[in-house]
Amino acid sequence: xxxxxxxxxxxxxxxxxxxxxxxxxxxxxxxxxxxxxxxxxxxxxxxxxxxxxxxxxxxxxxxxxxxxxxxxxxxxxxxxxxxxxxxxxxxxxxxxxxxxxxxxxxx
Amino acid sequence: xxxxxxxxxxxxxxxxxxxxxxxxxxxxxxxxxxxxxxxxxxxxxxxxxxxxxxxxxxxxxxxxxxxxxxxxxxxxxxxxxxxxxxxxxxxxxxxxxxxxxxxxxxxxxxxxxxxxxxxxxxxxxxxxxxxxxxxxxxxxxxxxxxxxxxxxxxxxxxxxxxxxxxxxxxxxxxxxxxxxxxxxxxxxxxxxxxxxxxxxxxxxxxxxxxxxxxxxxxxxxxxxxxxx
Amino acid sequence: xxxxxxxxxxxxxxxxxxxxxxxxxxxxxxxxxxxxxxxxxxxxxxxxxxxxxxxxxxxxxxxxxxxxxxxxxxxxxxxxxxxxxxxxxxxxxxxxxxxxxxxxxxxxxxxxxxxxxxxxxxxxxxxxxxxxxxxxxxxxxxxxxxxxxxxxxxxxxxxxxxxxxxxxxxxx
Numbered sequence: 001x002x003x004x005x006x007x008x009x010x011x012x013x014x015x016x017x018x019x020x021x022x023x024x025x026x027x028x029x030x031x032x033x034x035x036x037x038x039x040x041x042x043x044x045x046x047x048x049x050x051x052x053x054x055x056x057x058x059x060x061x062x063x064x065x066x067x068x069x070x071x072x073x074x075x076x077x078x079x080x081x082x083x084x085x086x087x088x089x090x091x092x093x094x095x096x097x098x099x100x101x102x103x104x105x106x107x
Numbered sequence: 108x109x110x111x112x113x114x115x116x117x118x119x120x121x122x123x124x125x126x127x128x129x130x131x132x133x134x135x136x137x138x139x140x141x142x143x144x145x146x147x148x149x150x151x152x153x154x155x156x157x158x159x160x161x162x163x164x165x166x167x168x169x170x171x172x173x174x175x176x177x178x179x180x181x182x183x184x185x186x187x188x189x190x191x192x193x194x195x196x197x198x199x200x201x202x203x204x205x206x207x208x209x210x211x212x213x214x215x216x217x218x219x220x221x222x223x224x225x226x227x228x229x230x231x232x233x234x235x236x237x238x239x240x241x242x243x244x245x246x247x248x249x250x251x252x253x254x255x256x257x258x259x260x261x262x263x264x265x266x267x268x269x270x271x272x273x274x275x276x277x278x279x280x281x282x283x284x285x286x287x288x289x290x291x292x293x294x295x296x297x298x299x300x301x302x303x304x305x306x307x308x309x310x311x312x313x314x315x316x317x318x319x320x321x322x323x324x325x326x327x328x329x330x331x332x333x334x335x
Numbered sequence: 336x337x338x339x340x341x342x343x344x345x346x347x348x349x350x351x352x353x354x355x356x357x358x359x360x361x362x363x364x365x366x367x368x369x370x371x372x373x374x375x376x377x378x379x380x381x382x383x384x385x386x387x388x389x390x391x392x393x394x395x396x397x398x399x400x401x402x403x404x405x406x407x408x409x410x411x412x413x414x415x416x417x418x419x420x421x422x423x424x425x426x427x428x429x430x431x432x433x434x435x436x437x438x439x440x441x442x443x444x445x446x447x448x449x450x451x452x453x454x455x456x457x458x459x460x461x462x463x464x465x466x467x468x469x470x471x472x473x474x475x476x477x478x479x480x481x482x483x484x485x486x487x488x489x490x491x492x493x494x495x496x497x498x499x500x501x502x503x504x505x506x507x
Binding site: 213215233259260261262263275276277278279280282283284286287288 | 490
């Protein structure tokens with residue numbers, strides 16, 4: 001196997017059996033936006049706008065660096081955005097304009 | 108509880124003044140690009156008529172309504188009603204529906220019974236598949252790589268970290284929840300609970316015992332001082 | 336269902352038929368269009384054992400688009416199960432690109448069929464937006480932990496069970 005082949009064929013989330021540290025049993029309460037994000041992805045799955053498997057694939061496609069740096073629901077929403085763009089349901093400019101408007105609205 | 112704040116009035120207005128908008132509670136958390144991204148996607152899809160604000164709020168209600176208390180009720184019913192237990196082990200989805208719990212997204216519930224000979228535990232090595240209708244959302248450790256990586260390869264060491272030490276005569280069955288089934292563990296009913304009511308039994312049943320990383324102890328209720 | 340999707344289903348069923356011709360079908364459970372189930376031929380062992388999903392299969396489990404199109408032959412072929420409970424199976428050693436739900440740690444490992452489940456859209460295709468059409472049979476496969484991890488430290492009766500789609504299984 002070439003040195004980079006496994007980067008393509010072995011998904012970054014496929015970690016069953018790897019060595020890892022002790023389990024950290026600390027739990028953090030779900031943030032309000034995380035719950036809204038979860039609910040949004042549930043609604044998108046119900047309508048098959050972004051089905052669960054597409055969402056997972058979108059997270060995997062972020063690559064291990066981004067996966068390692070983003071939190072669980074940060075990965076979800078970025079995955080959803082990428083899938084929606086890919087399916088031409090939304091456009092990059094719509095996202096740009098709407099996030100700008102929201103940031104200004106919240107000031 | 109985070110149902111979006113409702114606007115306090117319904118007149119037309121610009122966005123340059125200070126009052127709550129749906130989904131924008133100013134004091135709830137610091138600026139987050141990702142929170143804004145979620146709101147942006149949601150608003151765009153609502154404007155496009157693909158989803159409604161109402162169904163999103165409804166889904167938050169559904170998320171809020173699910174908790175391990177539901178799974179504990181199922182377990183206590185199975186402990187006290189042999190016919191229900193038989194139906195539950197045969198078809199977890201159908202038996203849960205008897206108690207008003209419905210699965211979603213095409214997933215089916217399979218219930219595994221712990222016995223003197225077999226202890227079952229659940230992991231999702233690829234992501235975080237979890238029987239949400241009966242347990243709510245998974246704990247952080249269930250979603251993190253340490254549990255996902257190790258539970259399949261060294262389940263006894265993982266169980267020990269949760270304080271669960273089982274003799275070698277008890278086989279450990281690990282269930283990797285990787286596709287369309289969801290798994291609930293029916294823990295072993297502890298000795299000394301013969302006189303307890305169904306509700307008292309349900310109070311003993313923890314989330315972790317239904318994931319299968321701990322066992323149910325009869326002393327939990329005494330320690331917590333409830334229902335005894 | 337558009338024309339291209341019909342073609343892809345037919346192509347898939349031809350492949351399934353070809354695969355079936357090469358190996359005896361141990362549990363040829365036929366689900367007919369409309370949801371009624373043909374009586375399975377005599378089968379060694381308890382025919383109901385491990386088949387709760389099949390026993391409870393309902394008409395609405397068949398994709399609506401297939402029912403209205405009336406592709407009963409396709410449905411019947413697609414609903415055969417190539418493996419029976421207790422069959423020894425090996426997980427194919429192959430490497431898809433893009434998306435999969437068969438983790439590396441079970442590939443090329445031998446286990447046995449523990450339970451036959453329903454049919455579902457192949458997740459590798461669902462991940463790219465396929466929401467209807469042909470489905471693949473799902474099984475629960477049980478492995479001895481020593482088979483998966485040669486260095487396994489634990490009891491010899493420790494097991495691991497996981498869901499595997501039919502296109503990942505071969506007889507062992």
